[in-house]
Amino acid sequence: MPLDGLFTHALVHEFNEKLVGGRITKVHQPYANEIVLVVRQNGQNYPLLLSAHPTYARAQITYIPYENPQTAPNFVMFLRRYLEGAKLQKIEQVANDRMINFYVNARDELGDVQEIRLTIEMMGRHSNIFLVRESDARILELIKHVPADQNRVRSLMPGARYILPPEQHKLNPFTNDLTDLATMILDQPVEAWPAFIQATYQGFSQDSAKALTRAIDTTGDRIQHAKNWLAAFDQPKPTLFHSDKGNLSYAAIDWLQDFATKQHFDSLGIMLDAYYVGKAERERVNQQAGSLVRVVKNELKKNNTKKKKLLATLTDAENADALKVMGDLLITYPHLVTKGMTSVAIENYYDNNKLLNIPLDPKLNGLKNAEKYFNKYRKLRTAVNYVNTQLALTTAEIDYFNNIVAQLEVASPKDVADIRIELMNGGYIRTTKKSKQKPKISKPDRFESSDGTLIEVGKNNLQNERLSLKQADRRDIWLHVQKIPGSHVIIHSPQPSETTLLEAAKLAAYYSKARQSANVPVDYLPAGKLRKPNGAKPGFVIFEGQQTLYVTPEPDLIARLKIKS
Template sequence: MPLDGLFTHAIVHELNDLITGGRITKVHQPYPNEIVLVVRNNGQNYPLLLSAHPSYARAQITRIPYENPQTAPNFVMFLRRYLEGAKLQKIEQVENDRIINFYVNARNELGDIQEIRLTLEMMGRHSNLFLVRESDARILELIKHVPADQNRVRSLIPGATYVLPPAQNLKNPFTAGLDGLAQMILDTPLEEWPKYIQKTYQGFGRESAEALARAINQAGDQLAHAREWLAHFDHLAPTLFTSKDGSLSYSAFDWLQDSASQEEFPTLGTMLDAYYIGKAERERVNQQAGTLVRVVKNELKKNTAKRKKLLKTLEDAENADELKVKGDLLITYPHLVQKGMKSVSIENYYDNNNLLEIPLDPKLNGLKNAEKYFNRYRKLRTAVDFVNEQIALTDAEIDYFNNIVAQLDVASPKDVEDIRLELTAEGYIRANKKNKQKPKVSKPDKFESSDGTLIEVGKNNLQNERLSLKQADRRDIWLHVQKIPGSHVIIHDSNPSDTTLIEAAKLAAYFSKARESANVPVDYLPAGKLRKPNGSKPGFVIFEGQQTLYVTPDASLVSKLKIK
């Protein structure tokens, strides 16, 4: 189901059970449109994600790890001032809409207690997160400032009065009840039931309206069954559905949706983590890596064009002897050429005196045309060694940026900054002179094999280099896909079991450009045999004496083995 008013009701129900009465100990803003509040309640920390993302707005307890920026954004600094240490008094949904209010009692600059409201509006591209002073409804700050010319219905800037979005004037099914469905059942054709439900009751998305219509159509006492169906949003059984084409959908309970398979979760938070871990993470990476992608594409385009020109020059150089022959013939028979001629046919004594058509510069005589051919011949012959060297360098650049592309394909948000740091150090991106903080490289992803062996996977060149050449024991086993861009993988064991070796090889295949392939060759050998050539790019190593395994990447194995 989409995140509609009904699902928001379920979220509020779960959050009230888990964190109401808890104390906000930390406030983070790991991504531009998302806040994480760490709420301590009943001896446990609950990371509460409040997302105003235009596509993935939601509220949930999340266990997906996140990396905070080195410099805290202004919005999170403002929230910390009001929220850190405050007690979460209550959580309420506005009617049955996609709006949640989080109430806290905080102290102002004078030390007086004031009621503060954190309001999350989950409205697609209009999603926003507000910090509001409850006494006068004044907006203290919000995560997205919206100019007046973009929203004339209400003011969305600090200092303005908070006003709810325009009301739809529909019935709240949890307070008004569903008695009106009896008339619908009598007067409305079955195929029109979902539309009637959406036009009458607040908070119904298309899928939930269809699910209710489907449920009451199959029941005996239809109105009683409708009430029972609605009550499920207070008695949760979070369910994730997988369709035949592999796409995912979810609901607060199993509402008999057609699917190839389904999985029940203990909480809405764990279910949403499973649903969003691919979608939201990919979107976050795309947002953060926009500049990097453009840089990499431009560099690939530039080097590919350069390679074509170099190959053309090399092809011309291979035909340089023809230029010498033409020069020899022109210098032997200069009298056959007069200024103004565009070509001349001369008997080629190198080829059984067959006539050879020689293009000419009409401004020059025979000897000057001959000199021009000799100059081109000498230039091309001299260029061969230089061109071959440039082709090798250009091929290395193309391989390097193809490797970056592969890393961006599997990157998590914390990996993007490492790639940005690397491209800056290599001179492809201009350094930010204002940022004087020394950047730190994120840690490789950690996995535990079926027999308990630690496996680490580098997700970018800086991680790869540090993991393989500095952190790994020389007896640890190093793995990498054969002749394809991909991650460095280290098994922290000198004599791993066959099971661990195969699982690590599958990880290496998955975190590579061959992740969609079958029967991928993966090389492995002790890490002590790796060598880094002087002056080579980050993460580049050479080796010999490797062995090779053939495996098929397995996405389910990645989630199964990953250490959270």
């Protein structure tokens, strides 16, 4: 079920139960198109996420902790001015559409009370969030400014009068009788019902129309079936459906649908977290990490090309002795060569006098050709040490960037910022901005094992280094997949139980390049045995005396053990 008007109806019902009467204590804008209002009600904080994302627009109470930017954007500064400290008076849906109004009473500059409305329109790429003064419907600010040449229907700029999107002239199924539905049942075949429902009633997606059709295409009073089906949205039963192919879909109620398995949740917010946590987070990471991915790919391409050339040089160096033999033979029998010859066959006294065909430079005589072979021999022999040194450095660079690739694959948006700082510090990304403020490194992900032991997982090299070499106790247990790029994992216990050790090893395997593999080797030892070589990249450590576990990553374990806040 996409987020249509019916689902929005259920959301508003949940919001009214949990949020109305609460006070807005904090306002954040973690991402460009999304805000979080923290509403405190009955001694509990409810983070309300309002997203105008073009693909994942939604409103929900979220339990996922969001990392906030160090500098607040202009829009959130406006919201804080009008909303922080205000009581949420009422929440209403607009005509069973994908629009929700949140009303508060705030004081203006003169201290007079004025009604302020926060409106979210969840309409794909046209999604937006408005702060509106209710008395004159003036837009005080909005999260997306849209110039007049991009929207000629209504003005979407601060100071303009807020106008609703164009009306669709459909009936609200929750406030109108179902006379038209009764007529449809009599006059049209069942296969035509979904299209009729969508064309007649506001807020029906294709999936919702098909679900209502299934509900009323039964014996008994069909109109009463329809009324009962609609009434269920006032008592939501959030359900996540898993198909045979692994696809996910969701609904506000447990309606009839083809699925392999289904999962019920206590609230719509918890269900939406489960549905969107991978999709929305991955989208955010892709947006933020696009430039980083290009940098990493370019560096990998450059170093892989360099490695091929170095290996080719080493192969030539292995044949250097053959060049010396040719030079020796030419200097021994120079009379066999005259200018203009392109090759000569000479008995090789190093190999039982077998004839050896030696290529020649036709412009040179025998002695000069011999000298040319000796020069090539000396250069290759001299180059071996340099090439081996460069080969080691290049291989280390390739390993480093493969590690970055693995980190980006499991990164959250806060991790992307750390990786960007690391690449800037390493000189891989140029920057002209010089900030006196020291960059803030995000915290590792925290998990609690089945027996209550704290486990931390570094998601990038800066986190890994700080976690393993600075924060961990020497007796804490450190884990890492064997010889594969991955995260550092710390069990904050010197003697963890076997269950905790296995769970931590599975975390290490999941947050690595081997997350899709089975029977992954994971090394572990006390953190005090780790050493960082001088000049090594961030997060690089050496160790000995480790033990090894073999585990298979379990994605479900991540959600089960992760500490939400």
